[in-house]
Amino acid sequence: MTNFSMDMQVSFGDCDPAGIVYYPNFYRWIDRCFHALLRERLGGHAGLCKALGAQGLGLMEARMVFRSPAREGDKLSLEITGIDWADKSYTLAYRAHVGDRLVFEASETRGVFVPREDGRLRAGEVAGLRAMFES
Amino acid sequence: MTNFSMDMQVSFGDCDPAGIVYYPNFYRWIDRCFHALLRERLGGHAGLCKALGAQGLGLMEARMVFRSPAREGDKLSLEITGIDWADKSYTLAYRAHVGDRLVFEASETRGVFVPREDGRLRAGEVAGLRAMFES
Amino acid sequence: MTNFSMDMQVSFGDCDPAGIVYYPNFYRWIDRCFHALLRERLGGHAGLCKALGAQGLGLMEARMVFRSPAREGDKLSLEITGIDWADKSYTLAYRAHVGDRLVFEASETRGVFVPREDGRLRAGEVAGLRAMFES
Amino acid sequence: MTNFSMDMQVSFGDCDPAGIVYYPNFYRWIDRCFHALLRERLGGHAGLCKALGAQGLGLMEARMVFRSPAREGDKLSLEITGIDWADKSYTLAYRAHVGDRLVFEASETRGVFVPREDGRLRAGEVAGLRAMFES
Numbered sequence: 156m157t158n159f160s161m162d163m164q165v166s167f168g169d170c171d172p173a174g175i176v177y178y179p180n181f182y183r184w185i186d187r188c189f190h191a192l193l194r195e196r197l198g199g200h201a202g203l204c205k206a207l208g209a210q211g212l213g214l215m216e217a218r219m220v221f222r223s224p225a226r227e228g229d230k231l232s233l234e235i236t237g238i239d240w241a242d243k244s245y246t247l248a249y250r251a252h253v254g255d256r257l258v259f260e261a262s263e264t265r266g267v268f269v270p271r272e273d274g275r276l277r278a279g280e281v282a283g284l285r286a287m288f289e290s
Numbered sequence: 291m292t293n294f295s296m297d298m299q300v301s302f303g304d305c306d307p308a309g310i311v312y313y314p315n316f317y318r319w320i321d322r323c324f325h326a327l328l329r330e331r332l333g334g335h336a337g338l339c340k341a342l343g344a345q346g347l348g349l350m351e352a353r354m355v356f357r358s359p360a361r362e363g364d365k366l367s368l369e370i371t372g373i374d375w376a377d378k379s380y381t382l383a384y385r386a387h388v389g390d391r392l393v394f395e396a397s398e399t400r401g402v403f404v405p406r407e408d409g410r411l412r413a414g415e416v417a418g419l420r421a422m423f424e425s
Numbered sequence: 426m427t428n429f430s431m432d433m434q435v436s437f438g439d440c441d442p443a444g445i446v447y448y449p450n451f452y453r454w455i456d457r458c459f460h461a462l463l464r465e466r467l468g469g470h471a472g473l474c475k476a477l478g479a480q481g482l483g484l485m486e487a488r489m490v491f492r493s494p495a496r497e498g499d500k501l502s503l504e505i506t507g508i509d510w511a512d513k514s515y516t517l518a519y520r521a522h523v524g525d526r527l528v529f530e531a532s533e534t535r536g537v538f539v540p541r542e543d544g545r546l547r548a549g550e551v552a553g554l555r556a557m558f559e560s
Numbered sequence: 561m562t563n564f565s566m567d568m569q570v571s572f573g574d575c576d577p578a579g580i581v582y583y584p585n586f587y588r589w590i591d592r593c594f595h596a597l598l599r600e601r602l603g604g605h606a607g608l609c610k611a612l613g614a615q616g617l618g619l620m621e622a623r624m625v626f627r628s629p630a631r632e633g634d635k636l637s638l639e640i641t642g643i644d645w646a647d648k649s650y651t652l653a654y655r656a657h658v659g660d661r662l663v664f665e666a667s668e669t670r671g672v673f674v675p676r677e678d679g680r681l682r683a684g685e686v687a688g689l690r691a692m693f694e695s
Contacts, residue, residue, distance in 0.1 A: 166457040167470055172302060172309045172362065173616040179303065179591065182584035187436040190497070199498055200437055211578045218623045224681075227307065227460070228469055276629075301592040302605055308481045314456065317449035322571040325632070334633055335572055346443045353488045359546075362595070363604055411494075437577060438584065442632065444577045497577065 159192045160234040167227050175224035182217065185249045185261055188233050197287055207283050209267045210276060215244055216264040222257045229253045240285050243267075243278045294327045295369040302362050310359035317352065320384045320396055323368050332422055342418050344402045345411060350379055354396040364388045375420050378402075378413045429462045430504040437497050445494035452487065455519045455531055458503050467557055477553050479537045480546060485514055489531040499523045510555050513537075513548045564597045565639040572632050580629035587622065590654045590666055593638050602692055612688050614672045615681060620649055624666040634658045645690050648672075648683045 163184050171177040193200050193212075204211060225231055232252045239246045249261040266278035298319050306312040328335050328347075339346060360366055367387045374381045384396040401413035433454050441447040463470050463482075474481060495501055502522045509516040519531040536548035568589050576582040598605050598617075609616060630636055637657045644651040654666040671683035 164461065167460045168306055168312050168314065168453055168456050170307045172305045172307065173618065174307045175616075175618070177303050177591075178619050178622070179584045179587035182587055183438055186438050186582075186584065187434075190437045191434065194498060201497065211580075213578065213580070213629075214583050214624075214626045216623075216625045217583070218621075219619075220621045221619045224618075227471065228464060299596065302595045303588055303591050308483065310481075310483070312456075313484050313487070314449045314452035317452055318573055321447075321449065321573050322569075325572045326569065329633060336632065346445075348443065348445070348494075349448050349489075349491045351488075351490045352448070353486075354484075355486045356484045359483075362606065363599060438582050440577045441573055442575045442577065442579045447573050449573065 158234055158236055159188070159196075160232060161188055161191055163187075163231045163233060165225050165227055165229040165231055170227055175226055178219075178221065181219060181221075181251070181259055181261070184231070184233060184251075185247075185263060188235060188249065189247060189263065189265075192235060203284075203287070206287075207267055207269075209269050209279065211268045212265050212284075213268055214263060215266050215278065217262065219259055219261040221259050223253075225251075225253055225258050231258060238288065240281060243281060245281050245285070293369055293371055294323070294331075295367060296323055296326055298322075298366045298368060300360050300362055300364040300366055305362050310361055313354075313356065316354060316386070316394055316396070319366070319368060319386075320382075320398060323370060323384065324382060324398065324400075327370060338419075338422070341422075342402055342404075344404050344414065346403045347400050347419075348403055349398060350401050350413070351399040352397065354394055356394050357392040358388075360386075360388055360393050366393060373423065375416060378416060380416050380420070428504055428506055429458070429466075430502060431458050431461055433457075433501045433503060435495050435497055435499040435501055440497050445496055448489075448491065451489060451491075451521070451529055451531070454501070454503060454521075455517075455533060458505060458519065459517060459533065459535075462505060473554075473557070476557075477537055479539050479549065481538045482535050482554075483538055484533060485536050485548065486534040487532065489529055491529050492527040493523075495521075495523055495528050501528060508558065510551060513551060515551050515555070563639055563641055564593070564601075565637060566593055566596055568592075568636045568638060570630050570632055570634040570636055575632055580631055583624075583626065586624060586656070586664055586666070589636070589638060589656075590652075590668060593640060593654065594652060594668065594670075597640060608689075608692070611692075612672055612674075614674050614684065616673045617670050617689075618673055619668060620671050620683070621669040622667065624664055626664050627662040628658075630656075630658055630663050636663060643693065645686060648686060650686050650690070 169176050169180050234250050236248045244264050246264045251258040267281050268276040269279040271277050304311050304315050369385050371383045379399050381399045386393040402416050403411040404414040406412050439446050439450050467473050504520050506518045514534050516534045521528040537551050538546040539549040541547050574581050574585050639655050641653045649669050651669045656663040672686050673681040674684040676682050
């Protein structure tokens, strides 16, 4: 996979009383970036889940390191810089800049969640998803 | 129906760079109040939709008049003050105070959305929902 | 003023368990559109408030009519179709489409809020803002 | 410090098309929990910043491990289980349950951000904040 990127224009309502982006919004944006990647490369989350027999590609773990704040009017350049594949999970690496300035680095570890017999979900093999990303 | 009310504690992250609640959050809270009403009086949105053969109780129109701002630390008292029933819609009236001070007045007009033959949704009769509210 | 428009790509996380955009997000997007207008035409909210001696351009009233749902993957075209000016308020008209399909129509009535002697805010004259929009 | 806890009722609008809490909302809730702690024990974020000569108590790093999903109608019990103090940062540990079921574990590393001479922020000593927590 080559890198994937998108821009987010920081708006007034994304910011908190300190005048900087309220940090849960950064997670909304990396999740938005992941879903844009699915849509542009693999036909989108819904079709992909159907093809994989999965119920979702949800989160197992997330981590973010905040390097500098982003403010109203900033144009945030958001990149997925790589995906590490394990057997039953995969970890996306993210990075966001405003111009040359690093704003945050993040990772999301996600699964391919499939239904068990009792209706609860379990993390299934991710080889099928990996093959689609790499084909 | 008697009135329904709930409190929301305004937190730092609910507020914008002007230090007041970012107004889309008020809509999140009136929607939260509607769903709390469904849960406490009628068993919740999911069961109710099943009982009514509906796919959702979504919005047709919303209106809000902002009377004064709410800030971090304010305790917002949110009330549903009435429901007006039409044939294929019903309108909930809301009011929010911080102490004696009126913060906003609002209304939501909602439907009982049922699937058509072509899969799209149409607004169905609301008499069944009304009967449940009034029983 | 000529019209102003922007696109929003609807993402998975913008949608609710019914699979359609959770309606408070539509308000986030019309507010985002207003602030983009300020930024592109008038230098942005912060500088504009400073020039006008104002503390904010917040809401007095909002109204939205929901015509059809928007779903993950939809590209929402959002327009400001006009501004009506009163003495101490102005009303922005919005419209959103997915392709030819109308999704919502909305209005926001906003003020130019200036500090009173007691520190509370009052709605001031909007002529200064109007002149900037029309110059 | 003894533990701190609060409950969050999961509402329809907190959930995504998979019917489970959209994960950025969990961050909104741990941030809400931190600010509730400040308000109930130390007089609130604004007064605290003033007392410390700080501009904010923002994030340096956050991490969350998702153990099981939360759904509409679930009552989420959210706890701060401890604070680890370093010289220029402190790390809050969080845990959330629905009944006996663990939903997530998380940590937030925060600073006491003070203005530098050039106006940018730097992470200052946290001893003053620690003393207030431990008195």
